[in-house]
Amino acid sequence: AQTVTQSQPEMSVQEAETVTLSCTYDTSESDYYLFWYKQPPSRQMILVIRQEAYKQQNATENRFSVNFQKAAKSFSLKISDSQLGDAAMYFCAYSPYSGAGSYQLTFGKGTKLSVIP
Amino acid sequence: NAGVTQTPKFQVLKTGQSMTLQCAQDMNHNSMYWYRQDPGMGLRLIYYSASEGTTDKGEVPNGYNVSRLNKREFSLRLESAAPSQTSVYFCASNRDRGYEQYFGPGTRLTVT
Numbered sequence: 394a395q396t397v398t399q400s401q402p403e404m405s406v407q408e409a410e411t412v413t414l415s416c417t418y419d420t421s422e423s424d425y426y427l428f429w430y431k432q433p434p435s436r437q438m439i440l441v442i443r444q445e446a447y448k449q450q451n452a453t454e455n456r457f458s459v460n461f462q463k464a465a466k467s468f469s470l471k472i473s474d475s476q477l478g479d480a481a482m483y484f485c486a487y488s489p490y491s492g493a494g495s496y497q498l499t500f501g502k503g504t505k506l507s508v509i510p
Numbered sequence: 511n512a513g514v515t516q517t518p519k520f521q522v523l524k525t526g527q528s529m530t531l532q533c534a535q536d537m538n539h540n541s542m543y544w545y546r547q548d549p550g551m552g553l554r555l556i557y558y559s560a561s562e563g564t565t566d567k568g569e570v571p572n573g574y575n576v577s578r579l580n581k582r583e584f585s586l587r588l589e590s591a592a593p594s595q596t597s598v599y600f601c602a603s604n605r606d607r608g609y610e611q612y613f614g615p616g617t618r619l620t621v622t
Contacts, residue, residue: 397552426608428610435615436598436615436616437613437615437616438553438600438602438611438613439613440610440611443610445608484552484553486552488607488608490608491607495607495608496541496543496558496560496566496607497555497558497568497569498543498553498555498611499569500552500553500554501552502550502551502552503552
């Protein structure tokens with residue numbers, strides 16, 4: 394079974410600074426998808442970024458970028474120029490490309506990010 | 511576009527009572543999902559429906575049943591609620607596996 398590990402239960406960052414959230418995963422698949430979701434206090438789950446494992450290029454979305462290291466099974470999220478609205482729980486998630494479980498998103502336990510004004 | 515809607519937003523049940531959580535999406539998505547979120551945990555998949563007319567178990571299906579009523583609607587039923595089912599329940603949908611899942615606002619369920 395696949396597992397997703399987020400080793401930092403809580404992190405904090407000063408406003409306008411950069412922070413990196415860590416995620417590692419365990420899989421025997423060669424093709425899969427990785428995601429970062431954000432959950433603010435409103436409880437709404439929002440996609441931050443999506444990465445397809447067969448793509449070498451790291452995904453970026455404005456101030457959010459990932460460092461995808463396939464051999465190391467690592468998928469970290471970098472938030473640049475942090476804003477107060479970035480304060481939230483961040484979840485890393487994995488799903489295989491095909492076969493059994495390909496509809497199942499496996500989530501990590503989350504990292505709570507605080508932004509200090 | 512309402513996206514994914516869920517009813518109710520909050521519910522309190524007594525042990526042994528039954529209830530159905532409703533979910534609907536207006537994005538013409540093929541696949542729909544039910545998750546639960548417990549404190550200190552990420553979301554865990556209860557059941558999913560890859561397409562209209564099909565349903566499959568996820569990671570934690572025990573104590574739940576689902577119905578994919580049509581392409582838009584996917585309900586989750588608790589036949590005999592237990593305190594262990596106290597959780598926040600999320601419905602989600604996407605066009606197909608691997609695509610972004612869009613989530614509803616969640617239902618906070620307490621079983622006493």
